[in-house]
Amino acid sequence: MTAIPTQRNDARLGILLMATTCAVFAFQDGLSRHLAEEANVWMVVMIRYWFFAAFVIVVGRARAGSVRAAAATSRPLLQIWRGLLLAAEICVTVWGFTRLGIAQSHAILAAGPLIVTALSGPFLGEAVGWRRWAAIGVGFLGILVILRPGVAVFDADALVPLAGAAMFAVYSLQTRLVARTDSAATSFFWTGVAGAGLMTAVGVFHWEPMAPGDWAIMAVLCLTGVTGHGLLIKCYEVAEASVVQPFAYLQLVFSSAVGILAFGEVLHPTTVVGGTIVVAAGLFTLWRERVRHRKAP
Template sequence: MSQQNNVPAGIALMLAATVIFALQDGISRHLAGAYNTYMVVMIRYWFFAAFVVALAARRSDGVRAAARTEQPGLQILRGLLLAAEVCVAVFGFTILGLIDSMAVFICYPLIIAALSGPILGERVGWRRWMAIAVGCIGVLIILQPGSGVFNIWAVIPLISALMFALYGLLTRYAARRDSTETSFFWTGVSGAVAMTCVGLWFWQPMAPSDWGWMATLCVSGALGHWVLIKCYEMAEASAVQPFAYFHLLWSSILGITIFGEHLRTSVVIGAALIVAAGLFTLWRERAQGRAR
């Protein structure tokens, strides 16, 4: 992948990706509220797998080269973990709504920072640990575990964030020996195989109008990944990653305007702490990268 240095274009593509992913979340919530989550995710993965195979087929060395890896177990584990995370996340949308789910889920970069030491052997300094602690306080403010209104289902997006963080760490680990194209291929194919084995048992007839939404979900998923790939081709990840938090803004707008959700004060305060901690962590990574 040829790296360019066009930061404004990279930021624009990242913002476009967050809009697409937020729309994808809204459609997922609608469909999973009417049909089984496993079936919805399975159909989405069918299109995703077709997309990655088509990308691999365009390579001069073909699909076989894209699938070639010396660590198939790790690649399959990554694919299974992401497929399971998508199921948990979509289920959380139907239980908690978009706003509360995304407000907690955005803590995943902090979980990655916390686990990068024991899993990848990376050094995590005291400043990052302070940022992680602030992010944890933000999550606790959102979940309100000590209050009488605590909902046990509120831990679903936290589980989703942990799973996505582990997926991200495994992706970093796999990148030491495999290319981005190889990891992307195994993500789509292994996830599609796993979801087919599960989702076929939960097949439900779908209304014609909802097939239109399903098609939109599939296309938006592939488009979002393509835009994200182009984003990282245009600019360094450290320059555009802070704008990924706009995903929470668009999801909140959808939740309020389409699904009638309410924005709680505790969610605003907690999400602000998580975003601030995440931005600080990204800044530290960028500063240390320049110092090397």
């Protein structure tokens, strides 16, 4: 099998692919919310994972030469745990969409990179300087602005996307940890397969009939999932992660538009202000991470 050389210097194409990926995932969020409200979260995520697992198996076999080679790992328990955690996080996040709405959920989910930075010390032994700690503090002030404690009756549903952000942060840190010994292709393979196993074990007990139109939407949801992940893989092949990662925050914009236009959600001014603070703090931590890597020998 002839290796296909990868290009990692086309910043414009990388940014375009990241923006397109965010738009696809935002569309997927809208489909997920609709189906979760019509059926249930467990069943919807289970079927999504069946297609996702098939996708990672095909990609893994194409890149590694065989499924066995794609699955080869020196840390199988950690890889399985990562996959289980991501599947659980997706369930929590989609449930949050049905409880709080897509727009406000994503404003809170934007805190994910800040949680990653805060936990990178205890999890990975990485040093976090005072500038990034200050950005983390500012970011969580933004979360408080969104939640408005003391101004209105506290909405416990807001804890659902916050829990999702924390779960995804832990998943991201475990991905960085396992990357010390396993390839990205191996981690991608286990993410899909382990998650599909968990969701099948849970989702089959929540199976319920759906209308033909909803099955058509489910098919589109599965296709958008595969398309989004394919675009994301290509994005990181053509451009450096440090260049394109800040543009991942575009999903907050696109998802908010889906929530407003498709579901009639209304953004409270504090959600806009708080979300802006969180994104600004997250962008600052990404910039400091890039500076730190440039200075590293």
